[in-house]
Amino acid sequence: MVNPILTHLNSFTARKQDEMCKTGQFPGLRNDLILRAARGQHTERAPVWIMRQAGRYLPEFRKLRESHDFFTCCRTPSLACEITLQPIRRYSGLLDAAIIFSDILVVPQAMGLEVEMLPQKGPHFPDPLETPKDMDRLHKKIDVNKELGYVYEAITMTRKELAGEVPLIGFCGAPWTLMAYMIEGGGSKGFEKAKRWLFDYPEESKVLLQKIADVCADFLVGQVKAGAQMVQVFDSWAGELSPANFRTFSLPYLRSIASTVNERLACSSTACVPMIIFAKGALGHSLPEISRAGYDVVALDWTVEPAVARRVVDLATPGSAAKISKGAADNEAAHRIALQGNMDPSVLYASKEAIEKEVERMLRSKKGGFGGEGAYIANLGHGITPGVDPENLKAYLKAIHRISREINSEKGDE
Numbered sequence: 001m002v003n004p005i006l007t008h009l010n011s012f013t014a015r016k017q018d019e020m021c022k023t024g025q026f027p028g029l030r031n032d033l034i035l036r037a038a039r040g041q042h043t044e045r046a047p048v049w050i051m052r053q054a055g056r057y058l059p060e061f062r063k064l065r066e067s068h069d070f071f072t073c074c075r076t077p078s079l080a081c082e083i084t085l086q087p088i089r090r091y092s093g094l095l096d097a098a099i100i101f102s103d104i105l106v107v108p109q110a111m112g113l114e115v116e117m118l119p120q121k122g123p124h125f126p127d128p129l130e131t132p133k134d135m136d137r138l139h140k141k142i143d144v145n146k147e148l149g150y151v152y153e154a155i156t157m158t159r160k161e162l163a164g165e166v167p168l169i170g171f172c173g174a175p176w177t178l179m180a181y182m183i184e185g186g187g188s189k190g191f192e193k194a195k196r197w198l199f200d201y202p203e204e205s206k207v208l209l210q211k212i213a214d215v216c217a218d219f220l221v222g223q224v225k226a227g228a229q230m231v232q233v234f235d236s237w238a239g240e241l242s243p244a245n246f247r248t249f250s251l252p253y254l255r256s257i258a259s260t261v262n263e264r265l266a267c268s269s270t271a272c273v274p275m276i277i278f279a280k281g282a283l284g285h286s287l288p289e290i291s292r293a294g295y296d297v298v299a300l301d302w303t304v305e306p307a308v309a310r311r312v313v314d315l316a317t318p319g320s321a322a323k324i325s326k327g328a329a330d331n332e333a334a335h336r337i338a339l340q341g342n343m344d345p346s347v348l349y350a351s352k353e354a355i356e357k358e359v360e361r362m363l364r365s366k367k368g369g370f371g372g373e374g375a376y377i378a379n380l381g382h383g384i385t386p387g388v389d390p391e392n393l394k395a396y397l398k399a400i401h402r403i404s405r406e407i408n409s410e411k412g413d414e
């Protein structure tokens, strides 16, 4: 259940954050649509951002990559900042958030594993974990601030460069997804090696998952302290697990991250920020549990019908669902869980007319869409893929602005 004390602290610290901006550490925010939607509030249109919005579909990213290796881009704050800003510049006024350019695999690197990014192939671990004995190769104590301080620097620099245009999102991978990479040694079709660990070494797997969760929580706290205004946890391979295994080997560690981050931020004098959980492929069997895992926003992939997800989440979180859609009071006990998503990224290969039609379907409640009552952030159901024409993404973003405004003004006329 949503913790009322934490939620109260959240709104208290959110005010503190606003004060911090006023006192000049960072420029004041000019577009807070996404933060309001994430706190369960009504918005005049649906805010939108895109998973992997800084990436290979952009010619300006590919150009920069010609002269810089992938992890050099992640580790060099000025390059990470520049790449983060590329989609914000190109889609000026159309994106409601930036996401810091980095990768989920910087966490396994910080834990002591080597990771390289091979051209055309993706991530590669030369020495993955084979048996639990290999966990001895991981650093015993990890100074996250030291190992990943370059991400914090990139965040602070980018937040200043954004000059309050839109909020900046930080992120990390989920423990199960990171464990899968650390054992498979890269991408995989069936995840046989990583799953074998869950069956043959369940206790050791839990030790590893908790170790990763602790690093992720530290890392997210550091990102927020550095200036991230919202964070997302990517459990990209959640759908590889059976319902029982998802609840045993993924969900507890997602919960652990959310509660640790909120508690640690509430105890320090840093503002709590909205947290998004993206457990791709697990929504069909575990949406109620995911919506109660301690996150403010649940990101959906395209296998779930928006209106159905809305009902399921509201039923699973009655305290939050009853509350608010228009402007929560500061001392509100809980806010409505927001939803994010969820168009199939492949639609972006289709014509602009087809894209608009799918946006109508995604947004209009009479078509099973999210509707216009707020607590909603538009996005894709997974990351944008490298072959998409950037003009098609522009058509998608424009359609979201236009149609979600239409829905809201129609509601206002009723």
Ligand SMILES: Cc1c2[nH]c(c1CCC(=O)O)Cc1[nH]c(c(CCC(=O)O)c1C)Cc1[nH]c(c(CCC(=O)O)c1C)Cc1[nH]c(c(C)c1CCC(=O)O)C2
Residues within 6 Å of the ligand: 050, 051, 052, 053, 054, 055, 056, 065, 070, 099, 100, 101, 102, 103, 104, 105, 117, 119, 121, 122, 123, 171, 187, 234, 236, 382, 383
């Ligand atoms: C599973 C995962 C990874 N990384 C990430 C995930 C979770 C999201 C998802 O499921 O899509 C997360 C990620 N990776 C990247 C970002 C940047 C921020 C953003 O714009 O969203 C984010 C949020 C940059 C990147 N990460 C990577 C690239 C392309 C690398 C290149 O330039 O060659 C970018 C822009 C490389 C990467 N990194 C990873 C893979 C499998 C690959 C290769 C395949 C691919 O490109 O999708 C691991």
